Amino acid sequence: xxxxxxxxxxxxxxxxxxxxxxxxxxxxxxxxxxxxxxxxxxxxxxxxxxxxxxxxxxxxxxxxxxxxxxxxxxxxxxxxxxxxxxxxxxxxxxxxxxxxxxxxxxxxxxxxxxxxxxxxxxxxxxxxxxxxxxxxxxxxxxxxxxxxxxxxxxxxxxxxxxxxxxxxxxxxxxxxxxxxxxxxxxxxxxxxxxxxxxxxxxxxxxxxxxxxxxxxxxxxxxxxxxxxxxxxxxxxxxxxxxxxxxxxxxxxxxxxxxxxxxxxxxxxxxxxxxxxxxxxxxxxxxxxxxxxxxxxxxxxxxxxxxxxxxxxxxxxxxxxxxxxxxxxxxxxxxxxxxxxxxxxxxxxxxxxxxxxxxxxxxxxxxxxxxxxxx
Amino acid sequence: xxxxxxxxxxxxxxxxxxxxxxxxxxxxxxxxxxxxxxxxxxxxxxxxxxxxxxxxxxxxxxxxxxxxxxxxxxxxxxxxxxxxxxxxxxxxxxxxxxxxxxxxxxxxxxxxxxxxxxxxxxxxxxxxxxxxxxxxxxxxxxxxxxxxxxxxxxxxxxxxxxxxxxxxxxxxxxxxxxxxxxxxxxxxxxxxxxxxxxxxxxxxxxxxxxxxxxxxxxxxxxxxxxxxxxxxxxxxxxxxxxxxxxxxxxxxxxxxxxxxxxxxxxxxxxxxxxxxxxxxxxxxxxxxxxxxxxxxxxxxxxxxxxxxxxxxx
Ligand SMILES: Nc1ncnc2c1ncn2[C@@H]1O[C@H](COP(=O)(O)OP(=O)(O)OP(=O)(O)O)[C@@H](O)[C@H]1O
Ligand SMILES: [Mg+2]
Numbered sequence: 001x002x003x004x005x006x007x008x009x010x011x012x013x014x015x016x017x018x019x020x021x022x023x024x025x026x027x028x029x030x031x032x033x034x035x036x037x038x039x040x041x042x043x044x045x046x047x048x049x050x051x052x053x054x055x056x057x058x059x060x061x062x063x064x065x066x067x068x069x070x071x072x073x074x075x076x077x078x079x080x081x082x083x084x085x086x087x088x089x090x091x092x093x094x095x096x097x098x099x100x101x102x103x104x105x106x107x108x109x110x111x112x113x114x115x116x117x118x119x120x121x122x123x124x125x126x127x128x129x130x131x132x133x134x135x136x137x138x139x140x141x142x143x144x145x146x147x148x149x150x151x152x153x154x155x156x157x158x159x160x161x162x163x164x165x166x167x168x169x170x171x172x173x174x175x176x177x178x179x180x181x182x183x184x185x186x187x188x189x190x191x192x193x194x195x196x197x198x199x200x201x202x203x204x205x206x207x208x209x210x211x212x213x214x215x216x217x218x219x220x221x222x223x224x225x226x227x228x229x230x231x232x233x234x235x236x237x238x239x240x241x242x243x244x245x246x247x248x249x250x251x252x253x254x255x256x257x258x259x260x261x262x263x264x265x266x267x268x269x270x271x272x273x274x275x276x277x278x279x280x281x282x283x284x285x286x287x288x289x290x291x292x293x294x295x296x297x298x299x300x301x302x303x304x305x306x307x308x309x310x311x312x313x314x315x316x317x318x319x320x321x322x323x324x325x326x327x328x329x330x331x332x333x334x335x336x337x338x339x340x341x342x343x344x345x346x347x348x349x350x351x352x353x354x355x356x357x358x359x360x361x362x363x364x365x366x367x368x369x370x371x372x373x374x
Numbered sequence: 375x376x377x378x379x380x381x382x383x384x385x386x387x388x389x390x391x392x393x394x395x396x397x398x399x400x401x402x403x404x405x406x407x408x409x410x411x412x413x414x415x416x417x418x419x420x421x422x423x424x425x426x427x428x429x430x431x432x433x434x435x436x437x438x439x440x441x442x443x444x445x446x447x448x449x450x451x452x453x454x455x456x457x458x459x460x461x462x463x464x465x466x467x468x469x470x471x472x473x474x475x476x477x478x479x480x481x482x483x484x485x486x487x488x489x490x491x492x493x494x495x496x497x498x499x500x501x502x503x504x505x506x507x508x509x510x511x512x513x514x515x516x517x518x519x520x521x522x523x524x525x526x527x528x529x530x531x532x533x534x535x536x537x538x539x540x541x542x543x544x545x546x547x548x549x550x551x552x553x554x555x556x557x558x559x560x561x562x563x564x565x566x567x568x569x570x571x572x573x574x575x576x577x578x579x580x581x582x583x584x585x586x587x588x589x590x591x592x593x594x595x596x597x598x599x600x601x602x603x604x605x606x607x608x609x610x611x612x613x614x615x616x617x618x619x620x621x622x623x624x625x626x627x628x629x630x631x632x633x634x635x636x637x638x639x640x641x642x643x644x645x646x647x648x649x650x651x652x653x654x655x656x657x658x659x660x661x662x663x664x665x666x667x668x669x670x671x672x673x674x675x676x677x678x679x680x681x682x683x684x685x686x687x
Contacts (some may be wrong), residue, residue, distance in 0.1 A: 006477075
């Protein structure tokens with residue numbers, strides 16, 4: 001075990017010593033995070049359907065109506081003065097109560113920002129419609145008695161007579177993962193692939209060429225220890241890359257991974273698969289340029305297919321199905337489930353098993369082709 | 375009688391059609407420095423690779439201190455191997471490399487560091503211990519390559535062409551190091567195709583070609599194989615066939631052909647008085663000769679006699 005660690009740790013050390021390391025591991029992913037993060041700009045606070053209610057009403061009905069808008073899916077803020085910035089704002093006019101009392105027609109104004117998320121807008125508008133329906137139905141009953149005191153008494157039998165339930169078809173995607181909580185895990189997965197395949201692949205090839213692999217076996221280290229050491233080295237590379245991006249994400253982008261333990265498991269099994277794949281690539285390919293080409297191509301293709309850049313939830317179903325060949329798809333799916341859909345271990349363990357199956361296949365290939373001589 | 379430390383018996387190995395080793399046998403006594411002399415493709419690297427345990431599919435056996443070398447991996451802790459290639463990490467410094475390679479053996483870290491620093495002094499790299507090896511000269515790299523093979527203080531050191539591709543000064547330096555290792559009691563086998571090297575530092579010499587040992591012994595013993603003869607080296611713009619044809623027409627009494635290749639031939643004469651007559655014969659047949667050298671018997675002559683070809687890269 002000591003030898004395995006000794007061999008693996010050296011690969012990590014060599015990667016960190018590389019001149020380009022800092023750029024690959026931090027600068028490049030940061031550029032990606034900023035680009036994609038801004039592509040989904042504004043969505044971060046908007047995914048939970050924010051709604052500002054500007055209540056200018058002079059009577060009691062405005063506040064009552066605002067209460068009706070409350071819902072777990074909506075981030076509601078009631079104010080008296082118009083804010084500078086908002087995604088959507090519902091204006092309750094000053095004569096709202098007056099017109100209700102008079103049974104006069106009236107108009108509510110809903111203002112939207114051009115950047116506002118459409119999906120979140122639909123959620124908010126549905127809620128507004130529901131609140132109006134409730135209010136009107138209660139008004140009908142109230143209208144027969146005209147006992148305003150009794151109505152606003154919390155024990156009034158007329159209150160909340162109508163309930164509106166929304167039920168979406170099963171599997172409807174009610175929320176699109178977006179913002180930095182989507183972008184950072186996506187770029188993390190992309191760069192774990194890129195770094196492990198690139199550095200891991202090239203060093204396997206170079207160590208073989210330089211006869212370093214053979215020389216390790218001159219000692220009493222066994223072939224199994226050598227292989228395990230190389231494998232461990234690549235896992236460490238992936239974990240280091242992840243740790244750097246998660247730390248950066250937490251510090252600068254308020255990254256929320258939902259469940260840290262599941263996130264770690266997810267990153268770990270994904271890294272295992274990539275570690276094996278990198279040994280395979282470094283064993284079959286003999287030229288550095290080839291390994292760079294194949295690694296960058298694979299990492300980017302898997303990223304695009306797997307939903308690292310844009311959420312797989314928004315692509316056409318056929319493309320989404322195709323994406324399932326990418327290990328990244330399954331890792332991103334875990335992240336989305338725990339970050340955006342509040343799911344737990346029960347929902348994601350099949351993904352982890354699948355990633356382990358990828359690992360097994362890549363491991364078999366790596367073992368079959370890993371050799372110490374050219 | 376010194377104890378036998380390494381006993382190689384009938385090692386054979388082929389790569390497809392190519393036979394690299396053919397019933398190769400050799401033994402080494404404790405404290406000996408054995409030079410294994412062989413031209414390109416003789417099978418030197420193949421032999422070292424088999425002994426290092428990194429080459430499979432061979433037949434034959436090798437024992438180290440009486441134990442089967444290939445059955446117990448722990449024996450490797452007692453053997454140091456210096457490959458022909460500079461097999462180490464060029465991005466790391468010399469000390470870091472020694473710490474890594476030494477770390478593959480069960481040596482306490484403190485002790486390992488002490489040995490590494492000591493070895494750096496031996497190979498005269500102390501001043502550049504921390505510099506990345508990328509910046510080293512060829513000779514410095516060769517020295518580090520040797521130091522890595524010594525970091526676990528092996529009882530037997532196998533070196534594969536440790537002086538190839540470096541200048542004369544660096545070569546002398548490395549030969550001194552190897553001689554010192556031998557004097558401190560480590561048994562050494564080193565392969566080379568440099569005659570002068572084995573003449574200088576080896577207590578015993580084995581000449582090999584095409585996968586077999588052709589002759590072995592001390593320098594004096596080997597020279598006796600050729601006998602008390604004068605060696606004539608003939609160089610010129612001739613082909614091996616042309617030379618042989620002309621020689622066949624001479625009486626050839628008391629003369630031995632050691633080697634004939636294009637542009638060069640070696641002849642040995644028991645009686646030096648016969649040399650002028652033979653030269654006349656060659657000139658008479660218009661052999662284009664550009665250079666003639668008369669030498670006393672040496673290792674080169676033995677080598678030529680045994681392999682029929684000269685030792686050039
Ligand atoms: N991997 C290989 N595949 C096929 N043939 C090989 C291989 N390695 C060596 N050989 C052949 O085996 C023979 C012995 O090679 P080896 O490398 O052992 O010679 P050597 O004495 O070390 O030569 P050199 O002085 O050039 O290093 C040669 O004919 C060589 O071509
Ligand atoms: Mg060789």
